[in-house]
Amino acid sequence: MTRRRLVVEEIARVEGEGALDLEIEAGQVTVARLRIFEPPRLFEALLRGRDLREAPDIAARICGICPVAYQLGAAQAMERALGLCIEPSVRALRRLLYCGEWIESHALHVVLLHAPDFLGYPDAMQMARDHRAAVDAGLALKRFGNDVLRTLGGREVHPVNVRVGGFHRWPRADELDPLAARAAGARAQAVELLRWAARFDFPAIERDYAFVAMRDAQRYPLNEGRIVSSGGLDIDLDDFDRHFVEHQVPHSTALHAALRGHGPYLVGPLARYALNFDRLPAEVQALAREAGLGPVCRNPFRSILVRLLEVVYACGEVERLVADLRRAPAPLAPALTLRAGVGQGCTEAPRGLCHHRYAIDATGAITSARIVPPTSQNQASIEADLRELASRHLDASDEDLSALCERAIRNHDPCISCSTHFLRLTVRGR
Amino acid sequence: MATPARPKLAVWKFASCDGCQLSLLDVEADLLALADRVEIAHFAEATARDGPGPYDLSLVEGSVATARDAARILEVRARSKRLVTIGACATAGGIQALRNFANAAEFVAAVYPEPRTLDVLAEVTPIRDHVPVDFELPGCPVDRGQLLEVIAAMLAGRPPAIASHSVCVDCKLRGNTCVLVARGAPCLGPVTHAGCGAICPAYDRGCYGCFGPMETADPAALAKAWRRQGLADRDLRRALHAYCAAVEPFRSAGGDRDA
Numbered sequence: 001m002t003r004r005r006l007v008v009e010e011i012a013r014v015e016g017e018g019a020l021d022l023e024i025e026a027g028q029v030t031v032a033r034l035r036i037f038e039p040p041r042l043f044e045a046l047l048r049g050r051d052l053r054e055a056p057d058i059a060a061r062i063c064g065i066c067p068v069a070y071q072l073g074a075a076q077a078m079e080r081a082l083g084l085c086i087e088p089s090v091r092a093l094r095r096l097l098y099c100g101e102w103i104e105s106h107a108l109h110v111v112l113l114h115a116p117d118f119l120g121y122p123d124a125m126q127m128a129r130d131h132r133a134a135v136d137a138g139l140a141l142k143r144f145g146n147d148v149l150r151t152l153g154g155r156e157v158h159p160v161n162v163r164v165g166g167f168h169r170w171p172r173a174d175e176l177d178p179l180a181a182r183a184a185g186a187r188a189q190a191v192e193l194l195r196w197a198a199r200f201d202f203p204a205i206e207r208d209y210a211f212v213a214m215r216d217a218q219r220y221p222l223n224e225g226r227i228v229s230s231g232g233l234d235i236d237l238d239d240f241d242r243h244f245v246e247h248q249v250p251h252s253t254a255l256h257a258a259l260r261g262h263g264p265y266l267v268g269p270l271a272r273y274a275l276n277f278d279r280l281p282a283e284v285q286a287l288a289r290e291a292g293l294g295p296v297c298r299n300p301f302r303s304i305l306v307r308l309l310e311v312v313y314a315c316g317e318v319e320r321l322v323a324d325l326r327r328a329p330a331p332l333a334p335a336l337t338l339r340a341g342v343g344q345g346c347t348e349a350p351r352g353l354c355h356h357r358y359a360i361d362a363t364g365a366i367t368s369a370r371i372v373p374p375t376s377q378n379q380a381s382i383e384a385d386l387r388e389l390a391s392r393h394l395d396a397s398d399e400d401l402s403a404l405c406e407r408a409i410r411n412h413d414p415c416i417s418c419s420t421h422f423l424r425l426t427v428r429g430r
Numbered sequence: 431m432a433t434p435a436r437p438k439l440a441v442w443k444f445a446s447c448d449g450c451q452l453s454l455l456d457v458e459a460d461l462l463a464l465a466d467r468v469e470i471a472h473f474a475e476a477t478a479r480d481g482p483g484p485y486d487l488s489l490v491e492g493s494v495a496t497a498r499d500a501a502r503i504l505e506v507r508a509r510s511k512r513l514v515t516i517g518a519c520a521t522a523g524g525i526q527a528l529r530n531f532a533n534a535a536e537f538v539a540a541v542y543p544e545p546r547t548l549d550v551l552a553e554v555t556p557i558r559d560h561v562p563v564d565f566e567l568p569g570c571p572v573d574r575g576q577l578l579e580v581i582a583a584m585l586a587g588r589p590p591a592i593a594s595h596s597v598c599v600d601c602k603l604r605g606n607t608c609v610l611v612a613r614g615a616p617c618l619g620p621v622t623h624a625g626c627g628a629i630c631p632a633y634d635r636g637c638y639g640c641f642g643p644m645e646t647a648d649p650a651a652l653a654k655a656w657r658r659q660g661l662a663d664r665d666l667r668r669a670l671h672a673y674c675a676a677v678e679p680f681r682s683a684g685g686d687r688d689a
Contacts (some may be wrong), residue, residue, distance in 0.1 A: 017474075044531060045541055054668075057638065059674070063448065063449075064450065122479045124476070125476075139462075155571075157450075160629055160633050160635065417447050
């Protein structure tokens, strides 16, 4: 019986180092692996002994593309450990900062990493020769997101302004206003890109994902909320460990995660959208319908459209949040009273739900840390995508099948740098 | 008439967060212009093209943390006419070098249930510990303007115009009030390499040293200044052992083990 083996040693246009293994035997896909060989950086170990106030800046170094996700998750966890009450204006400014990161990260993925797959180019630079307007619009959007980060945080990558309890410096009106002034233009560019991408040829596949995302009391979720699933789960972020479990697999330096009683699940734009469609403003919902999407999207290739809808939404949020913040007085920085305890934090990183848990002692030193990033949660679902797609295209040439499988991975915008160095601090027998 | 061959640029990732290569994509408006002037021969994050080399310029992000990567950097060097490290990881070890001051095996066991399946070296090292390096650009992350300057200089065969003084000089130029003297904020500015533009003091906090040591850094003198402000030696040691702990004088001044 013939055995067919495909290997892609270095998956291009993803963040970090991963490879792809596919084996087909007797007409069956026997192996479908996203093999992650990114060197582990062991954040959860090196955070021990550090002061809790250092956690946001250190955790940011997990990922250069979504550092704010790690800063906000760490800050929130420490604030909960200390019992600090965070003022609405601080939460609003954090949401604004996070919108900048969503716009920057999604624009990067949509135009530089994902779109070339649909149009048959090796990269966006080549694509720009024929689609210059779209690439320019994507880069301009990315710049807008980066400018939000730079204004509020001093720089685009690893901004410096988030701290436990709030911000080091509150932005001035003359810093905030230009962001609001540019938001409508950025939003219009995102709508144009959405209409451009909606015309792509999307492979037909519908996957039966178990979606997991946050749900905010009023708005589309970013930096706070409960954790919900398409299977009816609805829990406080402190109950994460009771429902999710992680385990090591030999082919990856990222630990896999599973939903107890179900198995693989998906976090990220498709999950957020499916579980929070009703939280999107009517005009964003209308744009979704115009782009051919219903309230739930199960085709991973169409995630490019969902990312663009989230960019449209985030641009609108920039305008709204600046207006709100202009009316709010700068908050007083709360005093930190140290005490021993455990704190958890959870936010929606651009790539999906990201959960932190820290224990601290009475001197403010971190005694244990555990961070569950989105990509390690998605690994099992990504591999299930690979398996299903490959099964449907067994007659394709090796080259075409490899290319299709690489696309299946890029659909989920895996951040491989983020995904390694994770999981449990205390080793449980398994 | 045939157009002259464009210089070949390669970008490589080792143990890192991707932020420094992202800084290259963050040049947005200049990105397409750059792609016209150089041939991007290898840059996995940005393109599926993979040219074989030799490369006129290799930019290396990340530090060496595995046996596989210790072998790979030799290959990259052999295929590169010029090699420049970009960022704190490649230049000074990065945050992951904190494991050099602890027991690496215990560190791995703290994170992974089955540590034996992992390829992890006992020490995380900067690129210069493995191969000759033509220029080191510091920063966590690098400044994107400096990154473009280094690329332009290397391709022109001239030394990059990158100042090697401390953050304090840039801080004065920016017109910041000194946060260490005026407010007693813990600040590493006097020993830290310039390049960021003194961002942290402009955001009302002390510099945390993410650009690593300046050329003639004197942590002992800084310790005196910290003491005058009532700041603890222990806190200074811990601050020095963060993003650039694998190089002197931060390595020694931070103590053998974290306090």
